[in-house]
Amino acid sequence: MRSLTAGPPKKKAAKTSPGPAVQLSIVCDADTLRSLVRKKAVRVVDVRKADDYKQDHIPTAVSLPLARVLENDTPEKIVGILEELGVSDKTPVVVYDDTFGALAARVAWTFQYVGHTSAALLEMTFKQWKELRLETEKQARIFPRAKHSLNVNKNIYADAPYVEAAKSQPGKLLVDSRERLNFLTEHIPGAKNIPYTMVGSNGRILRKAEELKRFIENRGIASNAEVITYCGSVGTLSGLTYYALRLAGFQNVRLYSKSFKEWKALGKPKEEFKDATYWDLSAE
């Protein structure tokens, strides 16, 4: 196991000394994170279950299980959580999980939604971190309370009325992040399917930007389109797709965080495909 303190300082992340901390966005690689941890210049957020965190976690990480974020579903409460975790407006945050990045994405998006501007996803899951024999610790971390402002970022959020209106507006596109067979079964009318399984690969929660760009380009989606992502229930899979699209260069992406679960509960229209017994192919 490699030590956090030993070794020379790492390349790019090393020149962050003066002024406000580094500006993180979308994905943070492991070396950058390790360097930030060494310099105590980052808040690492572990969104796995509390018990998993207790077993071991990335050094200096605090525990914030996704369930707690979902239970505290108002911007005010989320800001309260940030402050409790010792995150100020300027603290860079790196979020990780053990669920191919989907839970981390949902939490990072939530931070961004309440106005935090420097949050990123760790490029890999905790399992992969451990497979690489990178440092972990057992010690539960608590930091002094910090002050964080509330500045709701409405531009990255969509609710059901917004989605419904978007369907008829040119330049707006609805993306369903669920797996292909779920999508074929039923989806919001007009939605295009980019399964979450497409966006990660080979131990990285997100593929390289140029690959993601090519996938989108293949689909003939204009890079200046506004894209709204949704998935099955609470916006985790679609949270990951939200970041994939951002990484591919889309400026205007929104998350319909209540997703298809709410859409169905509201009795909104659905598109279904019943002409094939495709489920029988799935080798379950």
Added chain:
Amino acid sequence: MKKSRVATVNPRQKGVSPPKPNPKWGREEETEVFAKKVKLFRQGKISEDDFRRFRLQHGAYGSRLHMDYSMVRIKVPGGEITPDQIEKIASLSEAFSIGSAHVSTRQNIQLHWVQLEDVSEIMRGLVETGLTTREACGNTIRNVMCSHFAGVCPNEEFDATPYSMAIARFFLRNPMCQNLPRKFKINFACCDQHGLVRVADIGLVPATKEENGAKVRGFKIYLGGGLGAASFIGHLLEDFTPEGRVLATCMATVRLFDRHGNRENMARNRMRYLVHEMGWEKFQKMALKERSIVEMTTSYSTAQLFDVKSQEDTRQLPKAPRMAKLPMLNEQVTKDSPANERWLHTNVVPQKQEGYFTVFITLGAGDITASQLRVLASAIRDYSAEGVARNTPQQNFAVRYVRGTELRDFYEKLASVGLANPGALTIASAVGCSGTTSCNLAITNSHRLAKEVQRKFLELGLDTDDSLRDATIKISGCPNSCGQHEIATIGFFGGATRVNNSMTPTYTMLFGGSAGEQGELAKAAMRVPAKRVIDTILKVIELYRQQRSASETLHHWVVNITKGRGTAGIKDLEGLKAALAEVIQLPAPEQDPDAYMDYGSDSRFSAKTARGECAA
């Protein structure tokens, strides 16, 4: 970061050969062209007909009643597939398909419900590991098949594999076969038992001949066979075709078909119809004459493109330890035997190479999940001395060159992901095409039915009854024979029939078909409602057990009946039909509405089909 990652070194390198080189069937530039054409098609700049032809030439079929999705057919020449390729297919199926892959009846591997816009990405991934989808569909020479026993079969004259690969390479992207009247299929056997040589446009069986005191290699070549709405058994061209004339014979046949094949009537334009309409003797004369012309006019450099030597596996495979005693292979098992013993008995056969065994992986109608594929790849690396596997026309995988001493470990590894089901080499391993799960032409869900047959038969332990072992069940979802129902002991093809005034999924049941060099087509007997198929087969087995003569297997009993040589109780097909009349009856629709629905469906049955794409 990359540098810190631990290199994945296989710790169990004991005596396993170095990996086979990347076969490079695929080409990167074709993926780019495909992506571009999709965009042009979506922009309306290419007509639907032109695009369809192009798409099929590159191995992407339209999916059932939903043309935005494709079935991507990956060619696996000779069925030979490397662990790297299997892992790549696993990742591609997760990223762009439905998280599982489907082994076809012609040694292809298919990915279903792929968005048309993602097909080029699948092609790109395949190229990395040397696979291609080029000419997997369309009016071209399709995947060249080779018996999965070739090279290990105790009865073969020599290994046909390098010949099949050389033929596949010669014709792939060859201008002479890019626009044939219809698709064209070439199958190689290892011996007279294994291989689909009589039901292909060209079927080749290895043979040798003494000439001037030396043993000469060659083939027995069959022409004009094929399965479909109307099926024909291929004809033997000549007693012996020396290996030096194999290429010219194939080229001549393709040229004849290209020139004389029917380009008007799509329903009757496979070469077998040409042979049938012209008459075999005339076609045979033309083929032999055309071969002379080919031999006179083919340039040396063209002929050199058929390079068998370069396709030979020159690696020295290690010797396996001698087995003092065969593990269970020849002993009796029952359904209560330990799972490992039952598996050994029904899935493992010895090779001609002493100490080595070929192990079959039982799949359900050819389906395998991405995570199973990964374990399979790892198992091949660990336990197959040749370091590759082959997929089989029975929709399973064959892993060869497994040491007898390691069968137990191999079994444990497969069992950990549900890949160690028994029955691969028995009646329980039912074949089923994709049916209404993805095919435009399908009327019934043959795919699910084949899985249900397998599940039921394994539950009943029918795989352990050696008298049933050489019998086969094969099911197609329409008359077009992708499920190869006509070479089954008991075959079925799907249709729709009004029963008790209610539209019902039904299957036409056929008896007495077989593959191999003496292969014969099955004879259609009667229609059976989909939900009565399993009980009807079980009834056939019950009748067989009551009436068989001492050593008669189920297959022979059925064949004898189809030839009118049955026993007193059931003399012929009419007798068998009468004995089954009761079991095929359905209760009234009000009593049991489910009996009138198809497998995998909970709504009323209706036969929906769209244009087939077998012919571009």
